[in-house]
Amino acid sequence: MGLIKEKPRRTSMQAKFVLSISILLLCEPAHSQQDRQRRVGFIGNGGVTQSTAPYMDCFRSAQKKLGWNEGENITTIYKWANGNAGIIPQLVKELKDANVEVIATGGTLVTQNVAELVKDTPIVFAAVSDPVSSKIVTSASRPTGNITGQSNNLSATSRKILEYIKNINPSVKHMALLRNPNNDGKLIEENEIMNSAVDVGINIVKVDLVTAKDKDAAFEKIRLSMPDALLVLHDFAALELKKALSDFAIENRIIAAAQLKEYATSGALLSYGLNYCRHFERVSGYVDKILRGAKPVDLPVEYPSSFELVLNLRTAEALKLTIPASTLTQADELIE
Template sequence: MKRREFIAGTAALLVPPSHLHAQTKPRRMGFLGVWTDEPARDPVHAAWLSGLREKGWIEGKNLLVEYRYAPDRLPALAAELVALIPDVLVAPGPQAAQALKSATSTIPIVFVAVADPLGLDIVPSLSRPSGNITGLATMVPDDFGAKRLEILRELVPSALKIALLVNPNNPMHRLNFGEFLSRTAQRLGVALLTVEATTAEELDVGFASAAAQHADAVLDLGDSLTFFQAPRIVALAAKHHLPTSYLFRRCADLGGLIVYGPDFADLYRRAAGYVDKILRGTKPADLPVEQPSKFDLVINLKTAKALGLTVPASLLIRADEVIE
């Protein structure tokens, strides 16, 4: 090998990944969401962008992103994104994952925050997803929902009737929460009732219904609707004086009583790593579906006091954060 060629080749190996990205044609990503919010108010979106930047991908420079949002037009928007022939597609949540999987069997898809991709038949196996789709699940052992109910009852020991806030359009809510929660409720001596909401306006109706049925507390099963409408549901819980357990960390920051759930910011940051690997040539089938490794138990003492609740020491000791 000639000395000049050797030096040029060695120099190329020393160029940082982000620099290499900048010298090549920008890659294209399609992002199919159900709801949207201002990125500045969305710590999960900020974590997603941070994860991409850590891998050398800068939106608008070496990564061009096509965003599509609409809870009632997912199949059409999925087809629209596929027609653009992006290098990778991203699906936050089960509805988006199902829509994109139905729209293409060739373009790589990374899903995020799908509780049970096996139960929804999105992948045949967590360790061997096969096909063109993989990602990060929120699925944990079957007792996760039961544990949320137990924690809520521990915080509100007088609760004999608990309302489940569900979105009937969320396939995960239909799939398996009912069975596990019913078994735990029976063991705890708690009656469960269901209130439904598919839109922001229906959240008002749902909380009013829970209050009218004399619910002692509410368990928000959590999905894209309640994530982006967190200020609304926290305000509704306060209005109706209903102790409410949430899935998303941001709810506690907004005044929600208690949160127990996966660290979604961590999931989205890790999903950015999957996108990076696929853009570098790894096949989705070679990337096992990962599950959450971090969970948040956050208690808002100010809200507990406003509701007349005394937080037991057993919960305070286990909490990752106590907001005073």
Template structure:
């Protein structure tokens, strides 16, 4: 696990160790920020940069009128409970938990400190909130509807590749709560049945499992690859894209970041920007609002990204009707 120790993590702001925090005026609010990856990773830096941008938009400057304490799990999600407890002991005014898995750990560590989650999968299914309209506890934030969009992603993949019959799906057990994971699996399998494809679920418990997972996918002679939503798989997107390319597998993922690295297709909301938008909740809570009364925000815009260069490399001809609906085509 790593504490915040690198300058400029949040939009160029300085890092403030605990000794300095003790010298700050008492009225300056402290925000804990719990992330999955390492502080140095591109994913974490992008999230914190977006969060810093959001802070500035609401008039906050880290190190001046707000202090941000970052804790990073280095992709070891089993560290979340200890890191969450550490933030609670610091008596921060609010904790930003980067995703559903982090939120569950913070939820178990405190029932009083407000929690804002920028990227939730199924907040109700995971037991994070009572309902989207009335969260009812100390948690609120945004949902990217990732699990609910799995059938849509599979349908788009089939539309791009009408002849496929075998689709492998990488999934991360424990990425979300049991109910959410079961719903995601059941909906994906029902969609596959409707589309006339066989869906082969391949579990990835940790980054070290990826080579084995792709060996399984290759042995199954899959025609394409579907990536289920998961913070860990998102953090491993460069490796996943490279392994898919090595195996000549067109992949469908949940974020444009996969396609920008050379992946075939993606469909979903801009989850990196959610870290900027979540500051609206942070601002309201710091001004006295209760998370229980702040409805969870659902995305209204979903973008379809297609990497035409990758398609050509794979020898795939994408239907013109699908290309015309793409929000961005990378050539």
């Protein structure tokens, strides 16, 4: 019978060495995952302007707070449709060629198009009024597929804006509604406005604004309709014209109202709606979660928990309007 040779036993020093190497190998993927350069894409409905830049600053600031430093461990590639849905396929291709891991989108129109084109990369949307009605997701509580995000839910502001207008000036009977007819989100908000207008006794004339080039035609239609008030449904073209819209309204003795604070700070009498800086911070939070391993299906679509009322008292004085104390006390901010 041959001798059975025993396997040489490891010394305690050898065992410690093997254990150390094993730990390093186990930890290496997580370490490289955090330190390697991550790539995120963003496609916005508008363009790079003074109006959109602050929102991107908020997005980047939130990224930094979450540990993502641009140029160090993350690269964000921005693309802008400038209101032209026809170029979105090319923008998507450019992001895919850049091997982005997540695509963030801004606006209903862009999000709808990107969702149709991209099925294998997570998408996080912003500034979508009603993602279910717009057929972006089938369920807000448990979105299926590769998409989730933050709804601005601006349609929920409709009735309240009309009530604020009537509280400030009960004689308002006729209102111009400025909207982009090519944006499904605006059409959803428009339906809410039309239903609420009947209840508060306001007649509405619709005015189209697709791009800034439509300004003169839109202003002329408003003049001819001789409204008591103008309600601006937020869209990238309207945002670019916010100062011109406010000046036009004051010049023509019209109460101007809108859905974002930026319109009121530019001279509209009031705004009631979302804080867009916080909105884009929340979007950045969802991008962060996905980069760290979360799936869109595990991230319910979020809706804003509150809206802000901003009143421009300088404009009220210019229009010789006295804002009731009951409305003043509800304001989150007064511009004096």
